[in-house]
Amino acid sequence: MKKMKNYIGQFHPIVWVLLIGTVLTRGSAFMTLPFLSIYLSRNMDLSPIIIGLTVGMSPLMGTVGGFIGGHLSDRFGRKPIMLTALFTLAFVYYGFTIANGQGWFILLNAINGLCSSFFEPTSQALMADLTDKKKRMKVYSLRYTAINIGASVGPLLGAYLANSSAKLSFAITGSTYLLYGIVLYILMKKLVISKDETNKKVVSLIDAFSIIKLDKALRYLIIGSILINIGYVQMDSNLPQVLEGTLENGVAVFSVLLTINAVMVVFLQLPISHLAGRFSLLQAMAAGSVFTAAGLIGFSFINGWVIAILAMILLTIGEILIFPSNSMMMDELAPEHMRGTYFGAGQFRKIGNFLGPIMGGYLLSHFQGQIMFWVIAILSLGSIIFFIAGNRMYLSNRVNRTEKTV
Structure with missing residues (x-):
């Protein structure tokens, strides 16, 4: 019990929330995004090129968005950038459940890529802000493990929901991001993040x-x-x-x-x-x-x-x-x-x-x-x-x- 307490105590509580949130949000995202093309081909009268464009918008926006999001977090603080990204991602996935045209799917997936790229570097930077330099490699390793836990579980659920209720998978993912944002907001309000506050x-x-x-x-x-x-x-x-x-x-x-x-x-x-x-x-x-x-x-x-x-x-x-x-x-x-x-x-x-x-x-x-x-x-x-x-x-x-x- 004492060993567990010491292990947990070596990192800031917000770091643990970010790691747990990574498992849940990545699992939810892997439950939906790999099956987005299947959903579009089954439910929308779209050509393969348009489906490819829709799916490709997320990584395309993410390539450039990461640099801008990371810079904005240095300038305005980690908290507003991360929370804005999380709540917008919740909106995106809820939007997928009611979208009924190719333009909406392209726009929503572009926003998805942009917000994800804002959140990723900012959360990594915050982990570094709150962790002693000697322990940062362990944090980055834990984060990568968390990503892969989500990646290993998410597709299994996604494969099931793709055949039963694809819109439900979008709603679950949106709710996960919303809950993650609320918990992070409450914690950030209660706990002082000195390194972030004193840019x-x-x-x-x-x-x-x-x-x-x-x-x-x-x-x-x-x-x-x-x-x-x-x-x-x-x-x-x-x-x-x-x-x-x-x-x-x-x-x-x-x-x-x-x-x-x-x-x-x-x-x-x-x-x-x-x-x-x-x-x-x-x-x-x-x-x-x-x-x-x-x-x-x-x-x-x-x-x-x-x-x-x-x-x-x-x-x-x-x-x-x-x-x-x-x-x-x-x-x-x-x-x-x-x-x-x-x-x-x-x-x-x-x-x-x-x-x-x-x-x-x-x-x-x-x-x-x-x-x-x-x-x-x-x-x-x-x-x-x-x-x-x-x-x-x-x-x-x-x-x-x-x-x-x-």
Whole structure:
């Protein structure tokens, strides 16, 4: 009992609310958004292009919105940005239940992407604000575990509701966001968040853009992350097509692989992150790049269950090593008064989520699955070059700052 108390006590109560809220909201979102295209095709007379545009609006808006939302949280405080985003997201999902035209779905999903991208970097920045620097890596690992718990449970409920009452799933998700916002509002009102209340130095959005432009270390980190995302997104975009064309039971194999991925992240995130803590962030991220590339190459040799599972295990280890380390590296780079802006800038890595399916699809259609995975694996390995360059630039900047203060 005492150990549990000490474990809970190591983090601010709001950090725990954010982690629990992440499980619930991500689970709810994964219960609805993956099935949005199915809902639209069944209930609306829309072409595949319009459905693709509707679904794609969310990540498209999220790519740019993260930077703006993160900056606004630095300028006006975490609280108003987070609460506004949560209550607007509740409105969006309630809106899905009554929307009856393609324009409404496009607009609502665009707002969904924008608000989600406002909330994500701001919540990460708030977690960092409220957590001792030595414990932040653990917080980022817990957050990533929370995301994957939601991702592993949500689709199962979504698959059931998609066949019974899709509108109910939208209403449940809207209610989850609404409840999350109310609880967070009450807690933030009761508990003093000193670091958030005393924002030291404020910069304009134009200044923020110029600072990001001048920070080469950040730029290298984002480019490296884009390359990793190009590789990782193949799991959702082109791997299912390859499996369906290669194996007789490709769909069944793919569903099992997704389950293995989610379960591994939930149970191995903390142990692997603890082990990676013995090494530098650069070493952890470089190792993650190697595992990701190895997983992709493994997919190119799939001829049955065994190789498919081994490849997914390698890819998942890479995922576990890279994504929390990436958040920690972003935290290291960010000046105190621009933490939200930097976490927001990290959302530009989602460019890889946009480019990956297109590049992989082109290679798959003009060559074959094996060539596609090899080329994408080499691109993923290329991230190491940018991670090393970014790390060197960061260390150089830190030495220069130290010399100036001395």
